[in-house]
Amino acid sequence: MAKSNAVWGIDIGQCALKALLCRPHEKEADRIIVESFDYIEYPKILSQPESEPEELVREALSQFLSRNEVAGDRVAISVAGQNGLARFIKLPPVESKKIPDIVKYEARQQIPFSLDDVVWDYQQLTGGSEEDGFALEPEVGIFAMKRDQVARALKPLEEAGIEVDFIQLMPLAVYNFVCFDRLGDFKSGTYDPQNPPDSTVVISLGTDTTDLVVTNGFRVWQRNIPIGGSHFTRALSKELKLTFVKAEHLKRNATEADDPKAVFQAMRPVFSDLLSEIQRSLGYFTSIDKAAKIGNVLALGNAMKLPGLQRYLSQNLDHEVKPVTEFQQLSAGSAAGKPQFKDNTLSFAVAYGLCLQGLGKAELRTNLLPEEIVRTRLVMSKKPWAVAGAAAILAGLTFNYFSHVSAWRETDNEAMAAAESRAQSVQTTATGYQSKKDSIHSEFETVSLTGEKLISNVEGRLRWLELFKAIDSALPKDPRPAKERKETEEDISSREELHIAAVESQQFPELSEWFSQVETAYTEAKGIMASSDAEGDMGDPAAEMDPMGMEPGAEGEEGALSGAGWVIQLTGHHYHNSKADRSNQMGEFVKNTLITNLEEGTVELPDGENGEMIEVPIKDLAISHVWLVKDQKLRDEIIDPEANLTGTATAGGYGGGYGGEGGYGRGGATITAGQDGEKSKLITLSRFDFIVQFVWQPKTRAERQELALARREAAEAAAEAAALNAEDESAAESELEPEN
Known part of the structure; x- marks a missing residue:
């Protein structure tokens, strides 16, 4: 079935399923229109004790399909930022056509797993410069997810019969939303790394985690903070001795409680922890990008409705935290005036960003949908045409058969039989020669294999x-x-x-089995854990845990140990x-x-x-x-x-x-x-x-020589780039010299 020009952005969160159906605006290229939306809250939070996440998501999708028609529309879904990996790296000056090869090499270094075990994609960020086919200090984003995590994300939608076209990380969907809806004119200027535009900070407070996204449009930095709305509920449950359900209800109606002061006192430690993590993250961001200037601070997520939270963050961050009450470049269309859409505007930003990617209007267009799924769908879409083509070929062959039978009957005589007999004799002789040739070839292969084994033994004995x-x-x-x-x-x-x-x-x-037994002693001996803690106190808070679920250590430094x-x-x-x-x-x-x-x-x-x-x-x-x-x-x-x-x-x-x-x-x-x-x-x-x-x-020696050759080629490429750079600088200086 041909796809329409509309896209469903589906955000399966921990508290609710949020979905938007959008299409391009008929007259304005920088706007899109909402054709439909849905907000389905689960009976229980997925991380709540005694909940069954798979069953809750299955029921929500069933309810979604009963109210909405998905067939014929493209579908984009999101996955939590902590389930994936995002790396932004600067490349040296290099020919633009060589960037894919260099990125693949960098992916092997940056992704702490075999590339066969992950789904990954990359994109060169805007704002870089290019001269004579050379990209000057281009910045590239590399994004990855383990294949089993992708399969878990796709499973409930496949069971519901929903065909997914795009998979994107939640922080990157938020980045796409900010660029389109709030920074639409950032491309009108040029990017100067020494004096970049003001950065917008987005605090997307979810149920279990908070995504912190900092971007000026040209560059993006993100971090996942392990504090969310459910932490306020757990604090109430612990301090006031309530069940999780009652504590959640009290949190949502804090101002109507018998003792609001006691409620806020119970949640105060979580307020403080969230603020501390945000300040720590922003401090690290400004330390690695000293030219960056913080402009607006936006708040997303229904948990931001918690009374006093926005004011508390504004007072302590020295920046006004503004909740997103409306989408500037999104025409509400059929959703306009519906209370459910207006009441949950804070939670639709991720779905908005997903729709932008499906409509081709997003800044980051990377897609973590496995290539084999895309290939299978392409084959299936061509299948009706293939069946029609096969039927046409079969009809042609049938016609050809009967025309040949008619011609054969005209020539079926004694002369033809004699000719066929002679031809059969020649064929028999040729078959004998072919059999003899195959026998000789087989003997040659045996001798050649023996020779290769002897050579490998000679090379192998030198290893020790x-x-x-x-x-x-x-x-x-x-x-x-x-x-x-x-x-x-x-x-x-x-x-x-x-x-x-x-x-x-x-x-x-399998060396990984050995390493798993000595990993703790190894990391202590190499001083890795100690250094990681020190950096955590002074630097990157994200260094405490790799987004792929891997603690920093030997494997992160020297590559995954396997085989x-x-x-x-x-x-x-x-x-x-x-x-x-x-x-x-x-x-x-x-x-x-x-x-x-x-x-x-x-x-x-x-x-x-x-x-x-x-x-x-x-x-x-x-x-x-x-x-x-x-x-x-x-x-x-x-x-x-x-x-x-x-x-x-x-x-x-x-x-x-x-x-x-x-x-x-x-x-x-x-x-x-x-x-x-x-x-x-x-x-x-x-x-x-x-x-x-x-x-x-x-x-082997041959393998070492390949490594040496690769290093020489890389060094020659770097030297050639440096020489070209020097020539360009020399030419520029000579043009500036005054004439005698």
Whole structure:
């Protein structure tokens, strides 16, 4: 069925289902008209105790369909902001045609899941500049949702027989509403990052969460605050000892309560928490965009009707909080004069923004509807035409068959039979040759496969040698010749040496299972949780929880850990615990040397042309998640510096080299007590024992060369862009120079 030019925007919230049916205005391009609307409040809030969300939504959709006709109209739905991910990134100057490839690379870095497990889309924001096919510092928004969350959002509508055409995040639908309805003329000016237009702050107070959207039209910033209208209800229920239903009724009729003061006193902590989160978020926004200026503050959501809330926010935010009582660019049409539409204007903004996207009038047009669903619908829409085409072809073939039968009957004689016999003989001979060819080809494939296996075995046997060479390169080395070293406590304690006593490994078919067991210890060892808390106190409040439901940590920094691989464990000790330098001893010395080198160092491998030795980043060997698993307190160890050199790794050894019993160290040879040890001068050293682990997912040389090639191409592209930039600046300066 052909789609009409009308769009249903359906917002399935926690408290009610809100829907608008809009179409373009016949005369004014910057206006749209409401043809129909609906507001269906659930008997219970979806997050209310003992409620059944799926059943409540199903009943609301059934009631909606009984009162409205959806067939033939496009449908756009929203999902909560906390169920998705939104990232805004600035790209370096680059050719416009290369932006899709760069965005795909950035998506892999920004989205903490495999791209196969998410539905994602992107859009370049307006306001950027372009010269000679190059985009200068373009800003791109990347948006994503996990596929299972998309499926959950679509399930109730599919069960109701509603075909969805657009899926958008609620904060972005609010952004589209603000740009169209309140900032309609922002495109008339040019965007200057140093002096941007005033920003509009939108506080969309929902049932369980609040969406905070800050935008000047050209740029948008959003954050989800986990405080909503239901938190006021729970506060009343707790403080006044009421059931949830009675507390909800009292909240909505607070001014008519027997003791209004007690009601507001019970809700005051929630007022304070909401204000604190808004101030904290706005403070962070102004810290990352120092040129931004706050202009209007708009309020959305029926929860904003709570008596005293708008005035409380206005007084403490130093900006008047204005509720959206009407839509400036929306003609009410058939909804005009209907009390239900007017009473719930605050809650229709999301549906309004969805309709704008369906009508092609939205600033952000990203769509999180899975591509496979769109493709299936396209095929189904072409199916009637395909059936008609197949019927026409069948009719033509039938006619062709009977014409050939007629011609065959005219030529059915002895001469034709003899010709057919000869042709059959030739065909038999050709079939024999083809069979022989297939047999030879099969033998060739077998030999070729054997050769490939032999080659892969040769390449695979080098992996462990490369790993051990990388570990060797990462170990600190005393640059002095052996003859310049002194066997004194001061000299030994200052040597930059680590002694590896054991290298152990364990293979895992799925590394994420291992990481789930050590994640807490890993994040503490890397200092990730502590730094996240610090930033939360001083910076981005959104850093407390990723919108995709993932806490910041190792996976957010080094990418999602998945697939098969090895966990390598290095057990060792060192004596670099000089009292003269307490800042670089014990575990800090291990981190500053071995761990830093494994993460950022290089190793010389024959990866160049014709096997030429070149420096290869150790991380290209797929070494990641390096951490200090276990460190112990310093312990004193008495050794004999005048002992005979044995070349073996012993507990008292402070030397190195390649120790016995699987030991792997670095430095001079180790020692043991000689026969005259009792007469020797014993010294006491501070020994630090440690265990370091890291993940190794071996890569072949060909795979490493592909990584190196990709880096070179990226560097060349950046250099070329910089050169073009320099030429443009030089040309501009020469034009400004006065003529002699």
